[in-house]
Amino acid sequence: MKPQEIAKDIYDVGIRDWTCSDFHGFSTPRGVTYNSYLIVDEKVCLIDGVKAPFGPKQLYDISEVLPPEKVDYIVVNHVEPDHSGSLPLLAKACPNATMLITPQGANELKEHYGDIFKLQIVKKGDTIKLGKRSLTFVPIPMLHWPDSMVTYCPEEQILFSSDAFGQHYCCSKRFDDETEVENMFYEAQRYFANILMPYAKLVPNAVKLVRSLPLRMICSCHGSIWRSHINDILDKYEAWGTGKTLDRIIVVYDSMWGGTAAMAAAIMDGIQAQGMRAKLYRYDSSLKAVIVSDILTAKGLLVGSPTQNGVMMPTMGAFMMYLKGLKPMGKKAAAFGTFGWAGGAQKELEAAITASGMELLPGYNCKWRPLPADIKAAEKFGYEFAQKVSGK
Numbered sequence: 001m002k003p004q005e006i007a008k009d010i011y012d013v014g015i016r017d018w019t020c021s022d023f024h025g026f027s028t029p030r031g032v033t034y035n036s037y038l039i040v041d042e043k044v045c046l047i048d049g050v051k052a053p054f055g056p057k058q059l060y061d062i063s064e065v066l067p068p069e070k071v072d073y074i075v076v077n078h079v080e081p082d083h084s085g086s087l088p089l090l091a092k093a094c095p096n097a098t099m100l101i102t103p104q105g106a107n108e109l110k111e112h113y114g115d116i117f118k119l120q121i122v123k124k125g126d127t128i129k130l131g132k133r134s135l136t137f138v139p140i141p142m143l144h145w146p147d148s149m150v151t152y153c154p155e156e157q158i159l160f161s162s163d164a165f166g167q168h169y170c171c172s173k174r175f176d177d178e179t180e181v182e183n184m185f186y187e188a189q190r191y192f193a194n195i196l197m198p199y200a201k202l203v204p205n206a207v208k209l210v211r212s213l214p215l216r217m218i219c220s221c222h223g224s225i226w227r228s229h230i231n232d233i234l235d236k237y238e239a240w241g242t243g244k245t246l247d248r249i250i251v252v253y254d255s256m257w258g259g260t261a262a263m264a265a266a267i268m269d270g271i272q273a274q275g276m277r278a279k280l281y282r283y284d285s286s287l288k289a290v291i292v293s294d295i296l297t298a299k300g301l302l303v304g305s306p307t308q309n310g311v312m313m314p315t316m317g318a319f320m321m322y323l324k325g326l327k328p329m330g331k332k333a334a335a336f337g338t339f340g341w342a343g344g345a346q347k348e349l350e351a352a353i354t355a356s357g358m359e360l361l362p363g364y365n366c367k368w369r370p371l372p373a374d375i376k377a378a379e380k381f382g383y384e385f386a387q388k389v390s391g392k
């Protein structure tokens, strides 16, 4: 069956990886897509490859539209293997195709697959004519890798935006107005938090650039196509990129014998008594991506762990390492927990908060299990933390 046309002579030859529930450690309960588009004009151009195991399916879909030897260009917006994995296969099947890529991308491609491709370097503002249509290239370094770029087709008013505006979201329909768009926004937030958060400061400029373009569609390389909610997703990116937050605190902990869990519950009572909204998670690695998505839009974060063998629990250690990489901006944070004959977790949690770039506030811990007086003190700690975070 011929692939779906998303606009006249522009075909969806991407992949829906319905059963992928883990994308390099990021849980993806709604599956993953690797989007790719074939533009058929006087010259034929493929936008992006797909993950390696799906190369034969992408090639089959291309050949349903035209013989692969007719492909003149392959735009490589991004070299991460979810988009470049099929390129070695495509290079053989499309011998007349030149790959259009940034200078950084050209190096990365060689470093991944060897010197096997016919490449043409493109720089900011470079344009190629396909016939009735043209394509203009704009690098967006670090969104998501140094090589990343977006490709704009002015005649169609379509932006092929690479990872930007993506969602790990499989849907049998292609467009935002054919699905439950709130699921797309939810997955776009999870995507931003878990993939783009370390580079969030670069986002407002990218949004400004996108807003300056006449746009009919944003085709990210992940998820469904934005066409009826373009301004909404741009507003959200602007908010996430500028660190706009809700009056909310996220509390994340793990516990051995229930002491830290009891403190967490009391801290929640204190936060809510102060008037701030709060959300409580007992850490579980399967929830990591969801927790981080909530942290993106929260003003404050509390992390808790008992001391185990002189250090924080390994579960919380893994979580704090993940946060260190993501560098959540503009948050106030503190640590809490219990200890026995000697402490250790509190100090480690506090060092990890600082290493993540968050502002460290005083924490609270208690010896062995919290007794009623300690529970009262934990409530007070939660209340006062909420006061400091809200500024009220």
Ligand code: FEO
Pocket (backbone or CB within 6 Å): 078, 080, 082, 083, 144, 145, 163, 221, 222
């Ligand atoms: Fe979808 Fe950064 O790759």
